[in-house]
Amino acid sequence: MPDSLLPVPAVLERIHPMVEDNHVFTFVPDLPFNVAPGQFYEVSLPGVGSFPVSTCHPVVNGRIESCIRRVGRVTDALYRMVPGARLGLRGAFGNGFDLELFAERDVLLIAGGLGMAPLRALLMALLVDEQRSGRIVLLYGSREPKALLFREELVELARMKRIELRFSVDFAADLQGPFSGVACRIGLVNELLDDLKFEPQQTVAAVCGPPALYGCILDELSATGIPENRILVTLERRMRCGIGECCHCVAGGRYICRDGPVFSLAELRLMPGAI
Ligand SMILES: Cc1cc2nc3c(=O)[nH]c(=O)nc-3n(C[C@H](O)[C@H](O)[C@H](O)COP(=O)(O)OP(=O)(O)OC[C@H]3O[C@@H](n4cnc5c(N)ncnc54)[C@H](O)[C@@H]3O)c2cc1C
Ligand code: FES
DSSP, rough: OOGGOOOOOEEEEEEEEETEEEEEEEEEEOOOOOOOOOOEEEEEETTTTEEEESSSSOOOOBBBBEEEEEESSHHHHTTTOTTTEEEEEEESSSOOOOOOGGGGGEEEEEEGGGGHHHHHHHHHHHHHHHTTOOOOOOOOEEEGGGOOTTTHHHHHHHHSSSSSSEEEEEEEEEESSGTOEEEEEEEEEGGGGGGGOGGGGGGEEEESOOHHHHHHHHHHHHHHHOOOEEEEEEEOOOSSSSSSSSOOOEEEEEHHHHOOSSEEEEHHTSTOOOO
């Protein structure tokens, strides 16, 4: 049996409440276990079930950190656990982001809702390199100000000029207070692209969010002149095996679990129905 089919025993070390039903969970596996930004792994709760999830931070000191939304049976069972509980981790699966592609280039990150979680892992991996000269621009849209994940941390990174940050929300009573000087507009996240100045030939873009976001933003990014092999998207599908054996996740003729979940727009053009 491949190693990735055997859950590695782990302990739930910490639950960090962030936004209602979107908490950050820290797991410490008993054995070395690495998940790169953009890859995913399965959290297995004994006697309950398992679900795939990405990390929201690069693995540091063996700690696996994920922002997990409570949506159904298994994630609800996880929310009922307390630190010290035992569970299993299986993986890592998928390709993840090719960090080489981001080196020496300007980076445009576009997140919608929970899509901020995997993009935060990528962002933190890029920020480790203090010598980086390229810009990092983050456009992040959410329902309302209080639903913006990692908001204070992102605002602080913008204040320190490590990233350029713009928020969008569907509605807000106050467009000043919650954003501490960071630009925010009412509207959709793709509208934040409207007056953004950047060098498309120097830029790599990564987008993560609900499928509705992809419908408009991918063509808009392509129209700016960013090469389609440098417009990256992470796809989500119901997963089972995670290793290209069960065909559960096939879309557009590719295995999302094994060949993805990160695809370039150039690849997606050859995968009809994948979005
Ligand atoms: C590659 C990948 C990365 C993911 N990363 C994260 C993450 O970082 N944080 C996070 O909170 N969730 C993430 N998910 C989604 C997560 O796997 C589902 O929310 C989880 O499986 C729900 O399990 P459940 O038993 O609690 O819900 P269920 O009872 O199985 O389902 C509850 C609801 O969630 C929907 N749902 C279930 N699975 C998925 C899925 N794979 N994609 C979209 N909708 C789904 C169902 O249609 C249903 O409406 C990721 C999924 C994939 C495939
Ligand atoms: S989840 Fe089994 S083939 Fe992808």
